[in-house]
Amino acid sequence: xxxxxGGDRAKITQNGGLLQLSLDRASGSGFQSKQQYLxxxxxxxxxxxxxxxxxxxxxENWGSHxxxxxxxxxxxxxxxxxxHTNVYTRGKGSREQQFYLWFDPRLAFHTYxxxxxxxxxxxxxxxxxxRVFRNAEGLGVPYPKSQAMRLYSSLWCADDWATRGGLVKxxxxxxxxxxxxxxxxxxxxxxxNGRSSCSSSKATWWNQALDSNALKKLKWVQQNYMIYxxxxxxxxxxxxxxxxxxxxx
Numbered sequence: 001x002x003x004x005x006g007g008d009r010a011k012i013t014q015n016g017g018l019l020q021l022s023l024d025r026a027s028g029s030g031f032q033s034k035q036q037y038l039x040x041x042x043x044x045x046x047x048x049x050x051x052x053x054x055x056x057x058x059x060e061n062w063g064s065h066x067x068x069x070x071x072x073x074x075x076x077x078x079x080x081x082x083x084h085t086n087v088y089t090r091g092k093g094s095r096e097q098q099f100y101l102w103f104d105p106r107l108a109f110h111t112y113x114x115x116x117x118x119x120x121x122x123x124x125x126x127x128x129x130x131r132v133f134r135n136a137e138g139l140g141v142p143y144p145k146s147q148a149m150r151l152y153s154s155l156w157c158a159d160d161w162a163t164r165g166g167l168v169k170x171x172x173x174x175x176x177x178x179x180x181x182x183x184x185x186x187x188x189x190x191x192x193n194g195r196s197s198c199s200s201s202k203a204t205w206w207n208q209a210l211d212s213n214a215l216k217k218l219k220w221v222q223q224n225y226m227i228y229x230x231x232x233x234x235x236x237x238x239x240x241x242x243x244x245x246x247x248x249x
Contacts, residue, residue, distance in 0.1 A: 004031040021155040022176040030154030038148040038196050039117050040188020041205045045109040047180040052077045055159030055170030058179045066144035073162045085123050087133045089142040097131050098228040129218040139243035148191035155179050
């Protein structure tokens with residue numbers, strides 16, 4: 001956790017071990033990594049905004065012109081959070097998958113991980129894979145592999161779309177909204193002055209793929225907790241699904 005924005009809405013305590021981001025009517029807050037990375041694995045423990053968080057959006061992503069996104073769409077009390085994932089390449093996204101979680105993410109810290117290597121991107125929650133986006137350049141699909149990216153995380157108002165497509169607006173009487181972050185870990189290729197720290201020695205995740213046990217967990221999540229998959233949205237793609245949708249998990 002390196003550079004923060006939002007003034008005192010971004011607070012670091014516990015000798016640097018805990019960062020809390022807050023959102024009020026005036027502003028949100030966030031942080032970014034000082035270093036840029038080209039492939040790697042990041043882990044972050046997050047405890048989400050409690051209570052009525054409708055209209056808020058908490059995010060964790062590698063991003064800029066390319067992006068790999070975890071976004072948590074705020075909820076009305078008693079309703080589940082939605083975990084929204086997306087992958088952008090050359091500024092083009094529209095590859096959304098959304099999930100409910102099998103726990104209440106407001107009550108305790110849970111670990112959200114992104115693994116990005118030349119073969120695939122793996123999204124995981126507490127070590128359980130929930131999504132894989134494979135390199136499909138052979139099908140003509142651009143893959144994020146040439147642009148270094150920073151880690152960003154933020155808490156901001158997105159009530160134009162975050163809760164039920166923007167139907168539920170932020171109730172500012174519940175502000176400030178606060179999310180907590182800790183145990184940020186980046187095992188990644190640092191990219192500096194056009195060179196990667198992984199050019200000579202590659203990390204253990206460089207060729208990492210899902211083994212049979214991990215594939216079973218992935219299918220369990222997708223069968224029981226996935227609530228939207230762009231590869232199943234025929235109304236959105238009347239001319240045929242994007243090429244990567246043909247790949248088998």
